[in-house]
Amino acid sequence: MKQVLKRYRSFLVVSVVLILLGLFNQELGRQVLDTTAYQLKEMVLIIPPIFVLLGLLDVWVPKQTMVKYMGEGSGLKGILLALLIGSAAAGPLYGAFPVAAVFMKKGVKFSNILIFIGAWSTTKIPMILFEFSSLGVPFGLTRLLVDIPGILIIAYLLQALVGRQEIEAIYEKASKA
Template sequence: MINIKFILNRYKYFLISLLICIAIYIFDNNLGLDIFDSTKSNIIQMLSILPPVMILLGLLDVWVPREYFMKYMGSNSGILGIALSFLIAFFAAGPMYAAFPFTAVLIKKGVKFSNIIIFLNAWCVTKFSTLLFEIGALGYKFTIARLLIDVPGVIIMGYIVDYLVNKKK
């Protein structure tokens, strides 16, 4: 039997957003159509990115033993774990939402929480494709200056978040 209360609770934010979009469409057809076109475009983009990511993550999960992740990125990994977190993020491709399934695999494999936070932040600020674009658009001096600020900031943030999360436990 379908539990309507569970479904409504689970998808409440989606349903609220949908109702708001419908209300906007009723009051302004053009804006409503723009919203639905943008949503359709985003869904198509996600559906083109996530399946290959999930396949690669499934292979990674099966092929790379947990012990490797724990040895190189686990609680005793030190600078090597930080470097690997940056390296994986540097060569990553795709938007930020593609990082979250990978993060789930890292958690499952026993990676130190600070390295996971470093990975997520590094995904945002140190991806190779983003750096190339930034150098072309803003120049290498700006990019290097930003990296000199962001890289230590990402590491510090990873350890602060790790401390705060573990402090609550």
């Protein structure tokens, strides 16, 4: 119980602040409550299938398979797979982090993890279709054409900036989760 309380401490603090704010400014309070309910609904809708797929991936797909397709030496195939899986995703970016952790556990190369994160954040296919319809094809297509090389550049730049030691520490952490 104490452990639980400690883990949810930040959330409790934020909740208390928001409740006080709501008492002070009722209109704002109601708006925050509405938005929170909406976001929670989105989370509840999108998260169960993602985590179920994660659990299944963890249990069924052997490490060798993932290493072969997306690990060291997977080359262009690994890069394309990372782009594809990230683009096929649904849900906000924070949903990508647990997936990345399982990928790390399964021996996926670090640059491919970063490419996957980049794709999840910017080239999600359902979102692109939505973007086309609201902002127009030229806008969406231009963004996409700039973003795809951007994802790759940022991934390799990050890998170089962070250094081997830090990357090892990140993998170590993922293996324990």
